[in-house]
Amino acid sequence: MLIALNKPYGALSQFTDRSQPPKPTLAGFGLPAGVYAAGRLDHDSEGLLLLTDDGTLAHRLTDPRHKQAKTYLVQVEGAPDEAQLRRLRDGVELNDGPTLPAQARAVAAPDWLWPRDPPVRFRKTVPDAWLELSIGEGRNRQVRRMTAAVGLPTLRLIRVAIGPHRLDGLAPGQWRAL
Template sequence: MNRKPAHKTISAEQTRVIIFNKPFNVLTQFTDDQNRKTLKDFINVKDVYAAGRLDKDSEGLLILTNNGQLQHQLANPDKKQGKVYWVQVEGQANQTQIDALKKGVPLKDGLTKPALVEIIPEPNDLWPRNPPIRERQSIPTSWLKLTLFEGKNRQVRRMTAHVGLPTLRLIRHQIANINLDGLEPGQWREIDLSEIKI
């Protein structure tokens, strides 16, 4: 994994910030010895690194920067930067399950912090996943909007599984005030440091 920290002493003028809509099955790194798809297949900018991780089987917003301090602020759970996920789950979510997710659920590595959770309709501007999820005709699915203020490994999937709602599709839509709007899967654009409110 090449998640080495970005350079620490970079000025605001030299800071580069890239937002990327990571497709399904792409690793959040630039190199891989198993010839899997990585960020290098999409982004041709040198010396930028992801602020936080997004699992290979998850999709959505990734922020990359060459500024180590910014990388730390965005990735560090102690900085209280909310990360908003759209989550398609198997089953019809009910209020008891939602309340449990909001309050915090016990995982092997500790109780999750309180989260913001609501049931939402399928997002309008959602792109088709490639490959599509496997749906079972006899079991309905529902969508949740889940905002986390911490970053345990595979946390969303473990949380929804704990309350009986296995995650089928996971999309990170927003970090702090930056969201995916207007970015198709595999697309990226550079933004100004001043656009990030943290």
């Protein structure tokens, strides 16, 4: 079984939470018994999370050797120039080593996007822009660290695809079997 979930902002990519105060978890979305997340999204990231009851499938989806590209829409602070996009495409030096090359391009703000709760703080004097970024790795907070390294701090991060699997119209908190 393979399930696509649109993980909302603020929810954890796990079924339990022992923190105080507790955060929302996957247990609150009515998912079938026996599934678990194949990979994760940080609590402050949104979008596609795949869940499965098949360990072999989970490994294929998450192991970098299987080359499942992860595609994100990233709202960044600032207006990206070609040099910044080229640095993302070439790979960025992070404190844990260089990243692999990424696909990166500036895109228009998505017209299908749901409002975030809480909303991204608006600042009249600081422009923002949207990027589409595809990576083949999955390091901790990698996209946020990559955009910060090129001078474009991330304001909002939404995963829209993992390999051929896409978010495609799921509202936050909704899921479907694939």
